[in-house]
């Protein structure tokens with residue numbers, strides 16, 4: 108990237124001035140006086156069945172133009188091309204970023220250092236197909252000859268959150284074995300999972316890009332011992348497989364190369380559900396459905412690459428988030444799926460977004476002088492409505508949010524879906540337009556309240572409104588639309604990283620805690636004492652003392 112101080116750019120200055128002089132005090136009620144607003148600020152893609160309505164954002168035509176001018180000035184198109192063509196844009200790890208190649212359905216060559224990587228991707232996809240077909244059909248059996256009924260994916264971070272979220276989201280389509288995800292090093296996780304399983308019918312997938320992660324390796328060793336105790340050593344060859352980039356460690360662990368599904372360092376952990384890490388998905392819903400998931404993501408990749416900025420969904424999502432993050436001071440962003448199937452989508456996005464853009468150092472190695480990635484949070488609607496929505500509607504924090512909903516339910520039962528979606532529409536309307544003092548007084552009068560009571564109550568019942576939202580309305584929840592939805596967010600995150608001039612593809616911020624934990628572990632095991640601050644030192648001493656007592 109060229110040396111740029113983004114706050115000194117004319118385009119940033121224009122946005123700042125526009126915010127201060129025109130937008131800071133404007134209300135969505137005023138903006139919606141323009142009857143053409145929905146047409147201008149929405150995209151309906153009938154090919155995939157996605158409507159993206161961003162008209163309930165605090166922007167006008169000029170804001171939109173200035174935001175587009177800003178990203179154009181940053182030449183983001185060049186960077187997008189670099190990612191898709193395998194340039195090593197992850198500069199702190201000297202790696203290409205090619206999760207898009209994993210779902211490259213047209214199969215055109217993609218080169219890293221002059222070598223086409225598509226052949227090796229296709230080999231692993233074919234191996235995943237064969238394996239998942241065989242597990243589902245019962246051609247591949249457990250050690251004692253019984254059909255696999257349960258898969259336990261042992262992995263953490265990207266080696267768990269993506270496949271777990273997708274398996275939950277596609278549960279309706281599942282006909283394969285049950286899937287379980289063990290990630291936490293807390294023994295409660297593996298204990299509670301294993302205690303209900305039959306050792307003869309369990310398949311363990313050890314999912315770890317590096318095959319060194321403490322949590323995963325500890326859980327994997329516990330699972331290995333459990334299976335050995337129940338069925339003997341030979342069972343491992345039948346009921347343990349690895350999803351990894353690290354052949355050497357997989358072999359040392361005792362998993363044969365035939366039972367390893369490979370991926371590569373150009374796939375970031377949080378972008379890995381499209382790779383061998385997605386094997387639990389393929390076994391659960393079938394390879395065809397897994398393939399449709401890839402197809403949906405590929406569809407958005409093409410949209411992202413080929414659509415002008417003004418109609419490009421991920422780019423628009425990115426610039427709107429940037430607008431609130433850097434001019435309105437919004438430090439958090441809520442993800443609100445109106446689908447029980449997508450209940451883990453906010454948790455999945457927390458890693459995808461915050462591990463990518465929670466950074467302070469820019470490409471020149473300097474500390475940024477502006478805000479970068481927001482705090483991502485959320486929960487499925489309507490559950491959230493009965494807990495934290497109060498704060499979004501009437502609290503002092505400014506929280507932009509995305510509402511994700513589906514036109515058709517997967518299973519129509521009574522009027523559940525209409526009631527769910529009535530809430531989906533009502534919430535964005537309430538957040539945008541609120542309830543004025545005049546309206547509150549009118550309502551209270553109609554309800555028969557006395558004037559003195561009206562005076563007391565009215566302030567509490569006012570909704571200021573002007574809370575911005577995006578509505579992503581999808582016809583049906585299918586593997587394809589889910590793949591598309593995930594890819595929309597992946598690319599949004601990428602563009603925001605470009606805007607903030609940070610590396611969205613490393614994660615050095617998770618390292619320090621790991622190193623210190625290894626040091627402290629020796630102390631908890633009573634081997635040695637290290638120097639610590641007085642707080643940490645005393646906490647460790649209390650822990651060690653009480654541990655002895657309770658033993």
Ligand code: F6P
Nearest residue numbers: 263264265266315316317320376
């Ligand atoms: O938390 C850091 C991290 O490296 C994530 O980026 C990654 O998804 C996770 O740990 C798990 O890593 P691995 O797949 O190598 O076990």
